[in-house]
Amino acid sequence: MTLSNQQLATIFNDIADRLEIQGELVFKVRAYRTAAENIAALGQPIADIWAAGQLEQVAGIGKEIAKKIDELMRTGRLAFYERLKREVPDGVVAMLRVPGVGPKRAKLFWESLGIDSLEALEAAARAGKLRALPRMGEKAEQTILAGIEALKQRASGRFRLGDVLPFAEALVTTLRAVPGVQRAAYAGSLRRGKETIGDVDILVATRDPAPVMQAFLQQPGIAQVLASGETKSSARFENGLQVDVRAVVPDVWGTALQYFTGSQQHNIRIRELAQRAGYSLNEYALTRQADGKEERFADEAALYARLGLAYIPPELREDRGEIEHAQALGAGHVLMPELITVNDLRGDLQMHTNWSDGAADIMTMARTAIALGYEYILITDHTVGLAVAHGLDAARLREQRKAIDAVNEQLAAEGIAFRVLHGAEVEVRSDGTLDLPDDVLATLDLVQISVHTALNQPREVITARLLRAMQHPHVHIVGHPAGRLINERDGADYDWEAVFRTARERNIALEINADPARLDLSDTLARRAAELGCVFSISTDAHTPAGLHNRIYGVLTARRAWLTPARVINTWPLERLLAWARRG
Numbered sequence: 001m002t003l004s005n006q007q008l009a010t011i012f013n014d015i016a017d018r019l020e021i022q023g024e025l026v027f028k029v030r031a032y033r034t035a036a037e038n039i040a041a042l043g044q045p046i047a048d049i050w051a052a053g054q055l056e057q058v059a060g061i062g063k064e065i066a067k068k069i070d071e072l073m074r075t076g077r078l079a080f081y082e083r084l085k086r087e088v089p090d091g092v093v094a095m096l097r098v099p100g101v102g103p104k105r106a107k108l109f110w111e112s113l114g115i116d117s118l119e120a121l122e123a124a125a126r127a128g129k130l131r132a133l134p135r136m137g138e139k140a141e142q143t144i145l146a147g148i149e150a151l152k153q154r155a156s157g158r159f160r161l162g163d164v165l166p167f168a169e170a171l172v173t174t175l176r177a178v179p180g181v182q183r184a185a186y187a188g189s190l191r192r193g194k195e196t197i198g199d200v201d202i203l204v205a206t207r208d209p210a211p212v213m214q215a216f217l218q219q220p221g222i223a224q225v226l227a228s229g230e231t232k233s234s235a236r237f238e239n240g241l242q243v244d245v246r247a248v249v250p251d252v253w254g255t256a257l258q259y260f261t262g263s264q265q266h267n268i269r270i271r272e273l274a275q276r277a278g279y280s281l282n283e284y285a286l287t288r289q290a291d292g293k294e295e296r297f298a299d300e301a302a303l304y305a306r307l308g309l310a311y312i313p314p315e316l317r318e319d320r321g322e323i324e325h326a327q328a329l330g331a332g333h334v335l336m337p338e339l340i341t342v343n344d345l346r347g348d349l350q351m352h353t354n355w356s357d358g359a360a361d362i363m364t365m366a367r368t369a370i371a372l373g374y375e376y377i378l379i380t381d382h383t384v385g386l387a388v389a390h391g392l393d394a395a396r397l398r399e400q401r402k403a404i405d406a407v408n409e410q411l412a413a414e415g416i417a418f419r420v421l422h423g424a425e426v427e428v429r430s431d432g433t434l435d436l437p438d439d440v441l442a443t444l445d446l447v448q449i450s451v452h453t454a455l456n457q458p459r460e461v462i463t464a465r466l467l468r469a470m471q472h473p474h475v476h477i478v479g480h481p482a483g484r485l486i487n488e489r490d491g492a493d494y495d496w497e498a499v500f501r502t503a504r505e506r507n508i509a510l511e512i513n514a515d516p517a518r519l520d521l522s523d524t525l526a527r528r529a530a531e532l533g534c535v536f537s538i539s540t541d542a543h544t545p546a547g548l549h550n551r552i553y554g555v556l557t558a559r560r561a562w563l564t565p566a567r568v569i570n571t572w573p574l575e576r577l578l579a580w581a582r583r584g
């Protein structure tokens with residue numbers, strides 16, 4: 001059995017972790033870590049050294065460890081290690097990767113609450129069970145939850161849009177207030193509204209970059225400064241997110257913002273256009289190749305116009321046909337000026353209340369929606385099939401209708417023009433039937449169906465299941481169609497073309513779920529559905545009043561799908577929406 005240096009180092013580090021959780025003496029634990037470090041750094045294979053009988057001449061390897069390496073090399077096993085693995089479960093060791101969890105806490109959680117996996121740790125933290133333990137508390141519990149979230153993101157290397165946007169906005173606001181700063185904005189994938197973000201790119205226009213760099217590097221929560229130059233700094237925050245800040249002089253703002261917004265594919269095409277016209281383009285200027293004459297652009301639109309293109313909104317800059325369209329339109333125009341915006345939304349068509357698994361009552365959701373400027377909302381509590389969410393049966397739906405009527409009467413009495421609509425998020429059973437009969441669904445204003453279970457059915461099975469569900473006469477919307485959770489699980493393997501064609505034929509709207517963990521349909525699927533003539537809803541799936549604010553993520557996804565308000569049913573006036581719903 002030949003073990004590589006890296007494999008051996010991994011085993012010794014794992015032994016050290018497990019011994020530490022058991023509360024073994026510090027020097028013993030350290031011996032394994034030192035051995036692991038030295039073996040990993042060796043310039044030659046440890047197997048050769050073992051074969052030559054010279055293990056103990058390696059720094060950090062004493063008699064005890066040499067014996068263990070010998071056993072591993074000879075037999076491929078290590079009895080001591082196997083016993084340790086039985087004594088300390090893998091899931092307990094995995095907890096050590098969570099920032100805020102060391103060996104002592106892992107041991108404590110395991111012994112006092114039986115927690116032996118990351119999932120169990122997350123559930124216990126969410127349920128508030130950790131705070132009561134010795135030397136814990138509510139803050140430590142929150143730190144652990146944040147640590148688990150950071151860990152999930154690190155595993156994918158990318159952060160969810162919703163975890164990054166508010167943070168970046170706050171940072172931009174801070175930098176904009178620094179004396180001398182004329183403009184500040186986030187660029188990169190964040191400005192393009194991508195569903196996940198690799199790192200944050202912030203651009204600042206100023207003639208005096210020093211105070212900007214200083215202000216940035218003094219931000220709370222910086223774990224590590226990666227670079228600190230005169231006009232560029234870079235830091236990693238405690239949640240693992242990397243932020244790059246660049247300062248440019250105000251008269252190159254346009255070229256710089258265009259360059260750092262990307263996407264890289266889009267920029268390659270833009271540079272080619274410039275080159276074909278005899279220019280070179282970088283983040284500072286457009287330069288005529290013949291004589292080196294430079295042109296600077298204080299705003300992006302002027303740069304696009306100079307290249308003979310219509311202005312291209314950032315969400316479209318993915319080299320997915322936008323450049324051809326912008327060329328055809330020509331300078332001075334805007335590509336898709338009618339692209340949907342947050343202000344186009346008149347209501348939200350998916351939310352949960354305390355009738356099922358939501359936190360707030362109907363009136364609280366309604367008043368929050370009114371404050372957002374909405375004209376209507378659709379209450380879509382879960383139905384009876386989803387027992388974990390206290391789904392509603394026919395009798396409770398009837399009761400809920402009365403409660404909604406009462407809320408509408410109250411609002412009318414206050415002179416507020418607003419309508420709470422009654423819907424449901426109806427379970428699609430594994431055979432494609434719905435968990436409430438058609439005559440009950442007929443009493444609802446709008447019906448949304450969702451697949452929550454058996455998402456891993458084979459393509460033909462799950463496609464047939466959804467298509468069957470879409471044949472029910474009272475279905476209006478398919479909620480979070482793919483069922484994916486970003487950074488956690490892929491969605492179901494549908495034959496999307498078939499789903500979209502059926503949606504078109506049955507005039508069923510497809511949801512773009514704005515929950516930043518979902519963003520489902522995705523930008524590319526929604527764009528394809530739009531090409532096939534489908535309509536959409538953009539809804540938050542809020543389980544709390546604050547959840548209604550997530551609409552921005554749904555709108556950004558819709559913009560990346562090239563959607564206009566005409567295609568989005570919750571931009572329509574209430575009367576038009578209801579007429580569409582009654583089509584039978």
Ligand code: DGT
Nearest residue numbers: 188189197198199201259260261262263264267268
């Ligand atoms: P991310 O961070 O992975 O979510 O994606 P981006 O698009 O934010 O990429 P990032 O942070 O590497 O760079 C930001 C922008 O800067 C990128 O969208 C385009 C521009 N950029 C960076 N490196 C290059 C490059 O080598 N060539 C070109 N043309 N553009 C670049």
Ligand code: CA
Nearest residue numbers: 188189199200
């Ligand atoms: Ca980036």
Ligand code: CA
Nearest residue numbers: 199200201244
């Ligand atoms: Ca970057």
Ligand code: ZN
Nearest residue numbers: 425450479480
């Ligand atoms: Zn759902």
